[in-house]
Amino acid sequence: MTIDRIEKRIELKALVSGVWRALTDYREFGEWFRVKLDGPFVPGQISRGQITYPGYEHVRWEAVVQKMEPERLFSFTWHPYSVDPKMDYSQEAPTLVEFRLEKTASGTLLLLTESGFDQIASDRRLEAFRMNDGGWAQQMKSIESYVSQRS
Amino acid sequence: MSRKGRSSATAKRQAFAPVFAALGDETRLALVAKLCGGQPRSISALTEGSKLTRQAITKHLRVLEKVEIVHSARSGRESRFEFDPEPIEEIKKYLDLVSEQWDQALARLKSFVEVERLE
Numbered sequence: 525m526t527i528d529r530i531e532k533r534i535e536l537k538a539l540v541s542g543v544w545r546a547l548t549d550y551r552e553f554g555e556w557f558r559v560k561l562d563g564p565f566v567p568g569q570i571s572r573g574q575i576t577y578p579g580y581e582h583v584r585w586e587a588v589v590q591k592m593e594p595e596r597l598f599s600f601t602w603h604p605y606s607v608d609p610k611m612d613y614s615q616e617a618p619t620l621v622e623f624r625l626e627k628t629a630s631g632t633l634l635l636l637t638e639s640g641f642d643q644i645a646s647d648r649r650l651e652a653f654r655m656n657d658g659g660w661a662q663q664m665k666s667i668e669s670y671v672s673q674r675s
Numbered sequence: 676m677s678r679k680g681r682s683s684a685t686a687k688r689q690a691f692a693p694v695f696a697a698l699g700d701e702t703r704l705a706l707v708a709k710l711c712g713g714q715p716r717s718i719s720a721l722t723e724g725s726k727l728t729r730q731a732i733t734k735h736l737r738v739l740e741k742v743e744i745v746h747s748a749r750s751g752r753e754s755r756f757e758f759d760p761e762p763i764e765e766i767k768k769y770l771d772l773v774s775e776q777w778d779q780a781l782a783r784l785k786s787f788v789e790v791e792r793l794e
Contacts, residue, residue: 530774532781534784536784536785537789546784552787556787636777
């Protein structure tokens with residue numbers, strides 16, 4: 525377990541094909557994500573658009589589509605929280621967002637991962653912190669518990 | 676989420692990249708491990724048992740000090756270094772905010788695909 529990622533899992537009572545469409549059709553994605561995208565998602569290409577979430581209409585959406593493996597994996601890299609128009613986020617390392625789909629008896633299991641917050645594989649580092657049982661070990665525990673929280 | 680919440684999250688994100696960078700080194704990590712018990716320690720105490728020189732250890736401590744993971748205070752002729760969990764707590768708060776945003780987005784996705792299926 526690392527502190528550099530966010531993991532979510534959610535059960536959806538919908539067919540995998542429907543969920544896949546909601547994720548990868550740029551108009552459907554825009555509906556629930558609240559962004560007006562300029563055009564379809566294409567692997568390797570930049571996706572641009574305008575956030576439509578009330579209060580954040582000034583925010584531009586920009587992501588680089590990574591993988592589109594039909595009904596299995598959709599991923600892109602972006603700069604989360606790039607809400608300040610005066611900031612240049614392009615110098616920061618992007619995070620990787622991955623949506624994985626699995627068919628279940630009742631519909632679809634969606635696994636979301638956003639990783640790369642620290643650009644460091646931190647397991648080994650966390651191990652070092654754990655060796656010390658001072659008050660700070662508690663802090664690390666609370667960080668860890670957040671990654672395991674369900675969606 | 677409030678606008679205030681978001682802009683402070685942006686500020687936090689800017690702050691945490693250097694924190695991780697500072698921790699991205701075995702020696703500094705070992706120093707933090709020694710200090711996170713809460714007891715302030717002198718450079719001599721922190722150099723003990725290390726193959727590195729006092730100067731090298733001091734340099735690493737300054738890197739940690741710069742991102743405020745440790746603070747130093749003079750005690751007589753020597754500086755004593757103390758651990759500060761604050762920057763790491765800030766990282767956690769930031770990740771909590773991003774996490775919460777995903778919860779909201781996924782809830783919207785859920786109602787989007789589940790309503791669609793019934794139609």
